[in-house]
Amino acid sequence: MTMKNMLDIKHELFVFDGIWAETIGQPTKNGFWIIYGPEKNFKTAFALMMANYLRQHERTIYVSAEEGSDVDFVKACQRMGLDEKSKNILFTEYEPLEELTTRLNKQKAPRIVFIDNATVYKDELERGGLMKLKKDNPNVLFILIAHEERNLPYTAPAVLCRKLAKRIFHVKGAAVEVSGRCPGGTIVVNEEKAALYHGSRV
Numbered sequence: 001m002t003m004k005n006m007l008d009i010k011h012e013l014f015v016f017d018g019i020w021a022e023t024i025g026q027p028t029k030n031g032f033w034i035i036y037g038p039e040k041n042f043k044t045a046f047a048l049m050m051a052n053y054l055r056q057h058e059r060t061i062y063v064s065a066e067e068g069s070d071v072d073f074v075k076a077c078q079r080m081g082l083d084e085k086s087k088n089i090l091f092t093e094y095e096p097l098e099e100l101t102t103r104l105n106k107q108k109a110p111r112i113v114f115i116d117n118a119t120v121y122k123d124e125l126e127r128g129g130l131m132k133l134k135k136d137n138p139n140v141l142f143i144l145i146a147h148e149e150r151n152l153p154y155t156a157p158a159v160l161c162r163k164l165a166k167r168i169f170h171v172k173g174a175a176v177e178v179s180g181r182c183p184g185g186t187i188v189v190n191e192e193k194a195a196l197y198h199g200s201r202v
Contacts, residue, residue: 059090
């Protein structure tokens, strides 16, 4: 492509506001984002908080592969403001990535997919599975949620996803450090818990 060809490309962008615009900017509606952090540090809570916001921009599906529809997961949804009146968002328990891709190729399919989490999908995302997911769904934004090991996302595909991700969300102590190709900054999930963990640094 020439420089003119590249400048002529029309990109679909999210138009965010508030803390989301301040930290994430106005990103494109495809590719990878990643949310990762130690266990029991509000990763799922933050993912649901984000899902509740993103569903207002595009149809969203949350794949709860680890927790399924367990009562704790349902309560977490409610704490993040999701209830029976919440529109434009679907939930599913684990389903193979091949079946997920079939779902995404249907009319009125979700354009945003949360995959919770990388450990459950480790085998399917290895050996080129992560790149195939992107190739098969070029107009979808995938948000992968991963545990943390030695300050990096756990599983090799999650590490690769972090390298490819346009937005990176590192959750620790109920606060989220936002980085990547964006303004960056901090999003607090739970002010009380974050203050206990981080003190005045948040």
